[in-house]
Amino acid sequence: MDPILEVKNLSIRYHGAPEPAVRNVSFTLGRERLGIVGESGSGKSTVGRAIMRLIDSAEITADTMRFEDVDLLNASERQMLKVRGKRMSMILQDPKFSLNPIQRCGHQIAEAYRTHVRCSKAEARAKAVKMLEQVHIRDPERVYDLYPHEVSGGMGQRVMIAMMLLTSPDLVIADEPTSALDVTVRLQVLRILDGLVKDKGIGLVMISHDLNLVRAFCDRVLIMYAGRLVETLDARDLNNAQHPYTRGLLAAQPRIGGSRAPLPVLNRQDSWLTPQAQGDAL
Amino acid sequence: MKSVTISDLCVSFGALQVLHDIQLEVAAGECFGLVGESGSGKSTILRCAAQLNQKWTGTVEIGGKSVRDMSVAERCRAMQMVFQDPYGSLHPRHSIRTTLEEGLRINGIGNRDARLAQAMRDVGLPVEFLDRYPHQLSGGQRQRVAIARALILEPDVLLLDEPTSALDVSVQAEVLNLLVRLQKEKGFTYLMVSHDLAVVDHMCDRFAIMQHGRVVEVLPREAITQGGATQPYAKELIAASLEYEHAV
Ligand SMILES: Nc1ncnc2c1ncn2[C@@H]1O[C@H](COP(=O)(O)OP(=O)(O)OP(=O)(O)O)[C@@H](O)[C@H]1O
Ligand SMILES: Nc1ncnc2c1ncn2[C@@H]1O[C@H](COP(=O)(O)OP(=O)(O)OP(=O)(O)O)[C@@H](O)[C@H]1O
Ligand SMILES: [Mg+2]
Ligand SMILES: [Mg+2]
Numbered sequence: 001m002d003p004i005l006e007v008k009n010l011s012i013r014y015h016g017a018p019e020p021a022v023r024n025v026s027f028t029l030g031r032e033r034l035g036i037v038g039e040s041g042s043g044k045s046t047v048g049r050a051i052m053r054l055i056d057s058a059e060i061t062a063d064t065m066r067f068e069d070v071d072l073l074n075a076s077e078r079q080m081l082k083v084r085g086k087r088m089s090m091i092l093q094d095p096k097f098s099l100n101p102i103q104r105c106g107h108q109i110a111e112a113y114r115t116h117v118r119c120s121k122a123e124a125r126a127k128a129v130k131m132l133e134q135v136h137i138r139d140p141e142r143v144y145d146l147y148p149h150e151v152s153g154g155m156g157q158r159v160m161i162a163m164m165l166l167t168s169p170d171l172v173i174a175d176e177p178t179s180a181l182d183v184t185v186r187l188q189v190l191r192i193l194d195g196l197v198k199d200k201g202i203g204l205v206m207i208s209h210d211l212n213l214v215r216a217f218c219d220r221v222l223i224m225y226a227g228r229l230v231e232t233l234d235a236r237d238l239n240n241a242q243h244p245y246t247r248g249l250l251a252a253q254p255r256i257g258g259s260r261a262p263l264p265v266l267n268r269q270d271s272w273l274t275p276q277a278q279g280d281a282l
Numbered sequence: 283m284k285s286v287t288i289s290d291l292c293v294s295f296g297a298l299q300v301l302h303d304i305q306l307e308v309a310a311g312e313c314f315g316l317v318g319e320s321g322s323g324k325s326t327i328l329r330c331a332a333q334l335n336q337k338w339t340g341t342v343e344i345g346g347k348s349v350r351d352m353s354v355a356e357r358c359r360a361m362q363m364v365f366q367d368p369y370g371s372l373h374p375r376h377s378i379r380t381t382l383e384e385g386l387r388i389n390g391i392g393n394r395d396a397r398l399a400q401a402m403r404d405v406g407l408p409v410e411f412l413d414r415y416p417h418q419l420s421g422g423q424r425q426r427v428a429i430a431r432a433l434i435l436e437p438d439v440l441l442l443d444e445p446t447s448a449l450d451v452s453v454q455a456e457v458l459n460l461l462v463r464l465q466k467e468k469g470f471t472y473l474m475v476s477h478d479l480a481v482v483d484h485m486c487d488r489f490a491i492m493q494h495g496r497v498v499e500v501l502p503r504e505a506i507t508q509g510g511a512t513q514p515y516a517k518e519l520i521a522a523s524l525e526y527e528h529a530v
Contacts, residue, residue, distance in 0.1 A: 039450040040422025093421045153366040154320025179447045209450040252455040254484035257507040263455035
């Protein structure tokens with residue numbers, strides 16, 4: 001089967017930055033759940049935003065960056081408008097910042113629906129309320145009428161997820177979609193995303209800091225450090241990772257019932273910057 | 283060292299009451315956790331204590347003094363808050379330097395350059411980032427700026443709203459180690475919201491579990507591993523977290 005997404009040697013340098021934020025990142029995505037983990041600032045969101053073509057202040061180069069039949073390197077913005085939000089969606093890391101602060105949350109979901117599907121305002125409203133319900137928001141009618149600053153952190157994340165669920169994209173890039181959710185609601189939301197992969201055959205890129213989540217929820221994991229891929233693993237093998245950086249991340253996690261000694265922190269090595277052999281990533 | 287006492291705290295937005303008679307007692311120098319359902323009112327409690335929301339009834343005292351009777355400068359030194367949402371809490375057109383300097387200036391604190399540099403090092407950010415703007419930072423880097431801004435004033439009480447949920451585990455480890463060290467050295471008192479019971483177990487002495495605007499139960503940290511919760515929601519949340527840690 002053709003991959004949904006194919007990225008080869010992607011590099012991204014923000015204008016004015018001395019160093020690229022992302023270098024030579026290559027991976028393909030099929031109908032699967034691909035995790036991206038890595039420390040803060042390692043370039044995870046930058047990769048996601050570049051695929052969505054949401055960055056205009058950077059120089060982006062790649063040998064290939066393709067989503068289905070769309071050449072993401074050369075597509076015009078007009079072509080992208082037809083694809084973005086409809087065939088490929090991104091759940092952004094800062095939900096409240098990504099929402100329009102002066103429009104009610106529900107209205108924004110309804111309007112997003114109307115840009116993709118021809119329907120009456122009443123139908124769009126009903127659809128938006130149904131979506132809020134689907135992401136387990138209590139009292140969806142009330143939350144429909146709240147402004148972004150009036151919803152809690154976890155509600156904001158779920159508003160973003162609801163918006164993504166409106167259309168049936170083939171590719172979803174989820175940037176920390178569940179970090180503000182309590183464990184119970186988080187599991188419910190993960191089940192929704194899982195359903196999309198299993199039942200609708202979408203490709204899901206899951207950017208997350210939560211190693212437990214990635215290990216249990218994803219099929220494969222890319223590990224990023226300083227803009228580079230240092231390791232690609234089957235998610236279930238995450239605990240057996242060999243790269244000292246990945247091992248360092250695993251060790252830094254606090255655990256229930258652990259000792260309360262200071263948590264181990266990373267001892268960063270220059271040797272982590274040299275590219276690794278990464279056969280199955282390509 | 284200062285304690286935090288919250289009594290009979292009630293908050294409504296329009297017709298909806300979101301906090302019902304909250305009672306919480308945090309001892310001076312304690313780290314107290316606040317966990318519970320998304321939307322249950324955790325952030326609202328912190329926002330009331332920090333006087334960012336002023337429409338509430340009840341009392342909030344820090345070191346025995348009502349937060350309503352404190353001047354702005356006094357309140358700044360008594361407590362600082364780290365917000366859940368790092369983007370919203372930083373001024374988009376202020377450089378990181380301006381953001382961090384503001385509190386120092388308001389409080390007439392000198393030796394600013396050295397303090398700024400130290401604050402950046404404390405949260406593991408390069409000192410050159412002082413001249414960047416929030417949109418030029420990653421999500422976790424912004425959150426670290428927000429933490430640095432709170433710490434730089436050395437307040438008695440830190441109100442921490444999911445301070446590390448936007449951070450990767452290695453930076454989280456650095457920030458949590460820093461918070462523990464500061465608590466030992468300076469006797470800070472923490473009221474910390476978290477969804478991660480592993481973080482609560484690592485940091486907190488006691489924690490409260492919330493649902494629907496009410497405190498369901500206050501428990502010692504040992505209750506996570508040894509049982510001891512009696513309320514159904516508290517039991518459910520702890521069980522779900524244990525399961526999550528092992529197998530999501
Ligand atoms: N607009 C920008 N201009 C200059 N540098 C930027 C810009 N946006 C991001 N960066 C830098 O690019 C690097 C990668 O950022 P990115 O947001 O991709 O990190 P991330 O892996 O998503 O981190 P986090 O886990 O903290 O969200 C960071 O060092 C960041 O400071
Ligand atoms: N300004 C406001 N206007 C109307 N409702 C509000 C406002 N601020 C908060 N609320 C409501 O108060 C309730 C509690 O919100 P709060 O942000 O305290 O929840 P939380 O426990 O912090 O949740 P999360 O874990 O998702 O961050 C929510 O139902 C929210 O919609
Ligand atoms: Mg990011
Ligand atoms: Mg909150």
